[in-house]
Amino acid sequence: MTVTVDIWTDVNCPFCYLGKRRFEQALDSFDRSDAVTVVHRSFELDPTIPTDASAPIEAHIAQKYGISVAQVEANERGLAAQAAEMGLPYQTGGRDFGSSFDMHRVLHFALAQGRQEALLDSLYAGNFADDAPLFGDHERLTAVAVRAGLDEAQVRSVLADPDAYADAVRRDEQEAAALGVTGVPFFVFGGRYAVSGAQPVEIFARALQLTFDEQELPLESDTADACGPDGCEFPPTRR
Amino acid sequence: MTVTVDIWTDVNCPFCYLGKRRFEQALDSFDRSDAVTVVHRSFELDPTIPTDASAPIEAHIAQKYGISVAQVEANERGLAAQAAEMGLPYQTGGRDFGSSFDMHRVLHFALAQGRQEALLDSLYAGNFADDAPLFGDHERLTAVAVRAGLDEAQVRSVLADPDAYADAVRRDEQEAAALGVTGVPFFVFGGRYAVSGAQPVEIFARALQLTFDEQELPLESDTADACGPDGCEFPPTRR
Numbered sequence A, B: 001m002t003v004t005v006d007i008w009t010d011v012n013c014p015f016c017y018l019g020k021r022r023f024e025q026a027l028d029s030f031d032r033s034d035a036v037t038v039v040h041r042s043f044e045l046d047p048t049i050p051t052d053a054s055a056p057i058e059a060h061i062a063q064k065y066g067i068s069v070a071q072v073e074a075n076e077r078g079l080a081a082q083a084a085e086m087g088l089p090y091q092t093g094g095r096d097f098g099s100s101f102d103m104h105r106v107l108h109f110a111l112a113q114g115r116q117e118a119l120l121d122s123l124y125a126g127n128f129a130d131d132a133p134l135f136g137d138h139e140r141l142t143a144v145a146v147r148a149g150l151d152e153a154q155v156r157s158v159l160a161d162p163d164a165y166a167d168a169v170r171r172d173e174q175e176a177a178a179l180g181v182t183g184v185p186f187f188v189f190g191g192r193y194a195v196s197g198a199q200p201v202e203i204f205a206r207a208l209q210l211t212f213d214e215q216e217l218p219l220e221s222d223t224a225d226a227c228g229p230d231g232c233e234f235p236p237t238r239r
Helices: A014-028 A057-065 A069-085 A101-112 A116-129 A138-147 A152-160 A166-178 A201-216 B014-028 B057-065 B069-085 B101-112 B116-129 B138-147 B152-160 B166-179 B201-216
Strands: A003-009 A036-042 A054-056 A096-098 A186-189 A193-196 B003-009 B036-042 B054-056 B096-098 B186-189 B193-196
Touching: A003 A014, A003 A201, A014 A069, A014 A116, A014 A201, A036 A101, A036 A116, A036 A166, A054 A057, A057 A069, A057 A096, A101 A116, A101 A138, A101 A152, A101 A166, A116 A138, A138 A152, A186 A201, A193 A201, A201 B201, B003 B014, B003 B201, B014 B069, B014 B116, B014 B201, B036 B101, B036 B116, B036 B166, B054 B057, B057 B069, B057 B096, B101 B116, B101 B138, B101 B152, B101 B166, B116 B138, B138 B152, B166 B186, B186 B201, B193 B201
Parallel strands: A003 A036, B003 B036
Antiparallel strands: A003 A186, A054 A096, A186 A193, B003 B186, B054 B096, B186 B193
16 A cells, blocks of 8 residues: 655745655654655746746845845744754755746656656755755756756756646646645645645654555445345454 | 544344444543544334334344345354453344334434433343343333433333434434445444444544544644745744
8 A cells, every 4th residue: 555645835935845854754754654655746836927037035025025125034044944953954045036837847757757856855955055046047957957867958858848747737736726725835645634834743744644544444345244234244254 | 622423323233232342442442532422323224114013033034135044043143252252241032123213213312311322232232132022112112211211201202203303313314325324333433434344443443543633633724834825924933
């Protein structure tokens, strides 16, 4: 028996970066981790941004949400402190905010190549650990993808064709909408349990355990020792 | 937080008698048993039998299911052996099979009186532990109900009015049909997990644990540390 964990995420989202690590800590300690398959799903915090546009993170957030640059910087320091607690590198400046659509397309290509996990880690490192803008720059995105073990020519080919894996991205987003997802990270365990946000490690651990416990419970299809309109069942061998 | 366990049952059903005890053994060992409410729901193995008719169990089963009386007796001895393992008294002869509709009506009356559990135990004892027919005999049914602490005049009043609690019985049966229940006992934990049949104690224990674990998991309504179209949430207090 295996369990799939679907994680909707956006590389723009710092809590997705932190939440991924917290989930991984829970998974590393889980005694059935070899029976867990993780699939990263597409979500765009802002699907209206042109794919070739981006802006420095502080100015973007301050303008979009009507808060001061000082407040953005304070939030960033808070995020950096949380990241430090988990041993995750985090740069409080130098990032940009932009369209993640092309990244999601390449993440779907990487999924088909069996390298989605490596690519997402590489993208997060490129966005949060490196002091350099990542969005709206196909050259840097290509370099980050190659660092994850993908073939450079194939990545360039995907990026050059705006239709490549675009439907896969939109299907993920439609599924998120159908699930009522309004923020990321958003985790669905075994197609059944939803956990929203970068919850504590303990919550992810409990969700993993619960999902396995449930799948191993005999449900109504495993009727034993019951009586129905056609009589009582007497199995040939007794427990 | 409390969890309700709904158990569809028929007093005619020996596996309901055994299954009730196995469930109770799991409940007794469960550390949150004080937060569990049990409700017994109506199910008739044969809703076509007139309420005043009954037949000795061996002849009824042998005729209805086309097996020999010797096979019925062998099955009964198997049931008695299982009952003995749990310390439950079980008479292999002397029972009858009949309509349980009136019993279910009185069980609903007992539920309203807070004595449903006591009445069901008394009915099971009357059917399986006593060497005497119970069905189609309002006098004996009344005595068994009084033994469970119910008021004799009120029980007689319920039995004399065929409409009393009849809709409650039918609602239970309609709900069972909607759930696809084809045999009893049938347990639903927290309105969510179904366990069919007199499963081993361990299965009931796991279903109880699972139901509580799930209810205590923060689900999507308890979003923490997430980013959405309107920005990232920075709670005022950090975990």
